[in-house]
Amino acid sequence: MSATVATGGITNVIGRRVPTMVNGREAVPYQGVNGYHPMGRKAGPPIRSNGDYPTDGDKRVPDLKTALRLCGLCDGMTISSHHHLRNGDRVALAALETAAHIAKDLIWFPSASFPCHEPVIGLMQSGAVHHIEGSMNGPLGDYCSQGHMRGLGVLRSHGGRWQAVQDGEVHIDIAVIAAPTADCFGNADGSHGPSACGSLGFALADSIYADRVIVVTDNLVPFPCVPWQIQGNNVDYVVEVDSIGDPEKIVSGTTQITRSPDRLRISELVARFLRDSGIMRDGFSFQAGAGGIALAFVDYLARMMKAANVRAGFVRGGSTKYLVDLLQEGLVGYILDGQTFDLDAVRSIASDPRHVATSPFTSYNFHGKGNFASMVDACVLGATEVDVNFNANVVTHSDGRLLHGIGGWQNCLFAGCTILAVPSFRDRIPVIVDEVTTVTGPGELIDVVATERGIAINPRRQDLLDAVTGKGLPIRSIEEIKAEVERICGGRPAKPRLLDNPVAVVKWVDGTVLDTVWQVVDDNPYAPKVSGSE
């Protein structure tokens, strides 16, 4: 029942106690931003010979079970899957359930899990799946938080996942890639077909580095499938199925901007901050996700850009209709798209050459020779907690339960100006606290915390403070906002007690261990259930 971990532990440079062994492998404690420089050579896939593959290029096999058997599936292997189909995904679960008939003690390495993957709990209980290395939330998060998982959960950013594959920390035995369109050779594309989802970037590393690669599609087209996001030359087998996912849950309809006055206020403050700090200038770049605050922020910023006759060079998405509108109005030059959230964005990425599919390799990877995320002028993110030193948490709720995956969040912290747009408290629970439950991002990379009660600028960023002084923005110290919130909420919240048993670790973008997620004492059945994550 209890997680198999850690002989002892060590306190890392930000004072967090972390295990030195994770799932039987040595783990390096966090050394600070850019403090760790691993040496050696990148991992590589085994050498293959094209003579072993059909000369007519037809790699189809009848079903997933055949494909998994041909891949040599056996006990203890690592199977990867990807979340571009989000909560509509049918492939990851099918792959694991099929694999469960062949082998046990498998490690599931998803780029993210969603509520639709809840049945994996049963596979863990039966022994088919040993543990999950990837984001966990909802029922999966609770299962892990309560200490039921056999191995330690390992939470990585999208970039950290690529890094872990490249430096050999995770060896993928079999990658199962859900493809909205593919040909019999294994070329695959995400922008077309009945289950179109846009970019397939999350599966790219796996297609290159896994020992074996299976492409699963419900829209087989004659060779060649163009454009191809996944190259068939990396693919071992192609499986045709009736449906890879539920289109309604893959992409949403047009997402509505929040009507909450408090959230609108935060969004507007963030947009004004970009304008008044001078970050919003011709040729600038920004990134915002698909959450309610982020969408409203884009809307406010677009109006300010129009009023000031300013165009952005590029934006990074999480793309939605709102970014597509900016592209079509000529307010931005390009969308560099990591994930495609709604139907308008899927249509755009399929048809507009200025709407470009990207991957964690181009944008986030620590072992890349640079990446796009650090070239972005400003990035707007969320968080569940921020402390007075600007350290932030996105992976656990204040009660210690796993809540969200890291997604691209850690990687985005390298933007020129990182802004956390958060309410100062939620349902009486302060968001600005003395110490976060789980450090997911170090404060030295977080520049601004924008709340409905004012904007706090990290004292390390005197330049930003100087830039907005006298511009009429409600700039306050983070301590002042915290004190006000505690006054409103009736004092400092009690700290929930957590057990001295690690259930998961949070990796930094370089593969070092930033923090530990501890077992919760008991489930609070009345705690609000939060689901959905990347």
Added chain:
Amino acid sequence: MPVAAETSVRQGEAGRAGGDVRSDLHVSFEERTSGGVEIELRSRVELYYGEAIRGQVRDVLHALGVEHARLAIVDEGALPFVIAARVEAAVRRAGLGERHSALPEAIKLTPSSPRDRLRRSRLYLPGNEPKYFINAGLHAPDAVILDLEDSVHFAEKDAARLLVRNALRAVDFGAAERMVRINQLPLGLADLEEIVPQWPDLILVPKVETLEQVSDVVRAIESITARSRVSRPIWLMPILESALGIENAFAIATTSDRIVGLTIGLEDYTADLGVPKTPGGGESLYARMRVVNAAHAAHMQAIDSVYGDVADADGLLRWGEASRATGFEGMGCIHPIQIETIHRAFAPTASELEKARQIVAAYEDAQAHGLGAVSLGSKMIDAPVVQRALKLVARAMQMGLAAIGGQS
């Protein structure tokens, strides 16, 4: 029957929980004859504030003179001022706590409100919906209206009254003027008993048709404030919402020195006429103009009704601009998103302001030279024009528009 009533346990319930309720709580109270206070608490914030909530509930019961009771509480993350109000409401509904109250800690009272202050935007807050209170001031309306009347179900009037009372003590509404819309009399008198000791800046009196309705409210306020050592104004704003009220507008406006403005309620007014309320508002043109004229005759502000379509910012702007052009000085808002648009609508235009500044400068110049007649270029400026310019410049200063126009 009376026997049964005597032997039954006194019980009361208040507040809301479950579903999508947030920032509120449901309290079931049951009187006991012995055994002290027993609290069964289920809370979203149990881990963080469970002990604080139990402690607060005990304090509230103590203040209400309740020593033995059982309470079942389901809490959706309510703030302390809400918890106090709901527990008190449940106790009172059980017929206990008479002549006691459990007031939350008071924050510093804001400076008293000048008679002639800006009242462009007044944000309505439903009096029994605590989640909207805490951040209302952040949106910087000129006023908030804590509403006990139409937005509160008849069965919840008593609970809303306590919640609004506590909010007046404990919630920081920033620079907004703190207004309360009471119920029609006689229910409104019970509202005043709870509200007035917390010094709201202004009371909105609904559905006023006669002078007596206003003088009853004035008498009640004066009798309640007479018990207090504090002295600060509580202004009144009658709402005229019927054909009769409109006809009596000037007489009503001059009933009391406390009245600082007249406003109009168009839903009830059009219902009284038996005509539909249209976006153009042609059916209420006379009534609105009558209110403007009566208010100005009585040297006070005329305040317009609300614009109901929250999503239509352009329509709101046009309505507000037309409203200002006909002599109104403000209107109500039903969503914070309307505030900025309303402020824009009621601001003088840059050219108006520039012209007014020139006239004021010419006037000051004439004064300095001891000249009776004011001239600008080759034109003579009449005294009323000067007065209007002075007033416009003063208002623009209050609105923070002093920098526009580059002069002065």
